[in-house]
Amino acid sequence: MEISSRELDSRLLLAVLALARGFEVILGQKWLIERNVDFMPPGIYLSKSLTQRDARTIMRVRELGYIVAAIEEEVPGLVTKPDELRWIADDAVRHTDAIFIGGETNTGSMRQRFHFASDRIHMTINPRWDLLRANMRSIHESDVNAIRKRFGRFLLINTNLGWTNSEKGPVDFMVQDQARQGKLDLADPAARLFIENYLAMEEDNHRAVVSIIQQLLERLPDMSIILRPHPSERIDTWLDHFKGEARLSVVREGPSIPWILASEALIQTNCTTGVEAIALDHPALCVMATKSPAVGRYVANRVNPVAHSVEQAIAMLVDHLAGKPSLDYTAQMREAFVTSMSYDADRMGAQTIMDRLDSMLSARSARGGPADDGVSNWRPGWGYQWSLKDKNVRGTLFPDFDHDQIMARLHRIAKALGIAVDPTIHSCGTKVALLTQQNISMPIRLQQFVRSILA
Secondary structure, three states, rough: OHHHHHHHHHHHHHHHHHHHHHOOOEEEEEHHHHHHHHHHHOOOOEEOOOOOOOHHHHHHHHOOOOEEEEEEEOOOEEEEOOOOOOOHHHHHHHHEEEEEEHHHHHHHHHHHHHHHHHHHHHHOOHHHHHOOOHHHHHHHHHHHHHHHHHHOEEEEEEEEOOOOOEOOOOHHHHHHHHHOOOOOOOOOOHHHHHHHHHHHHHHHHHHOOOOOOOHHHHHHHOOOOEEEEEOOEEEHHHHHHHHOOOEEEEOOOOOOHHHHOOOOOOOOOOHHHHHHHOOOOOOOEEOOOOOOOHHHHHHHHEEEEEEEEHHHHHHHHHHHHHHOOOOOOHHHHHHHHHHHHOOOOOOOOHHHHHHHHHHHHHHHOOOOOOOOOEEEOOOOOOOOOOOOOOOOHHHHOOOOHOOOHHHHHHHHHHHHHOOOOOOOOEEEOOOEEEEEOOOOOOOHHHHHHHHHHHO
């Protein structure tokens, strides 16, 4: 995982299904796992993206004997063309055994762009959306109740200014960093136009959000506002701008779902949380107070009611709070959600993914597969690194890794699914853990203990 608030629950869902099949699961921070793949017994390596940086790890783990799969976490919420998949590296795709991607358009774009791997690209909804089904929403109930008790009635505003308000640095740095990572070719006029349009959209979105917040605070004296910046954003920008506003809270806590469910309505500017809102059947508004063509690549404005100006947004929100149907979802919006996300009412994406992973493992030798002797297969080598210093925004994207909270969430998910699993959790580093129903041998326990002291 890279962004724990976004990815943790979906990975725990996969973990529950894997544990039920007898697997053991190593779960945690992308960078620390990458550092240690050479010192763990090979199994199935599940990547969260397919960048050029990922390609280096993917090629390495393939050489070590791993089966490699990827859930492309940057695609949900987008409607892409083949030439827009700039961040996905040929080498990463070439050396991955199975790629899971949602949406008819996105799947077609991937197969067209990477025709050499078309038979390894599987269309299925991202497991993040499995957790939004009616039968799974109970896992968020306690969090929703706690948020409502803390903040009362509120409107939720989610921002996604990943370039113009990034924790990594100013806009020029962000552009150059994308080029350095091979995600953008600055010599390509199309890439330059993309940057220009994207930055214009973010600047317009920033102005719109500021104005909406100011007007909502004036028009709705009995309503609080919660602002949740994207995990990669510089949170101090918003704290400084609205310092002293008692009814505005800027938060960055946990996954977005409980916050959406606890709110009176979600306001977003082409954010993937708008796609989560329709899956939850919860009121949401997409604000598109911009003329930038960059908005055309987002699902959110196809599946949420849209306001094309700040004034229209305020009017729609006031009407909604007065009980008028200004934020109702249409049949066209719901159909767009099904098509854009590959939603299947009868089957979870996580089930499709686990079936594919299981079949790939069965086609190979049993090495690295489910343990059958009651003893854990996870035996780290002595070169295993216990901790890794966070840099850039890594600590923000992946903060504390609380084992008790992880187990509580896992058991909630298992209960909602009706699956009986009872794993134990063992530390494999500061932000990596082993979930297993097997016994850990004494030499490995001793090794873990020594390393935890030396870390």
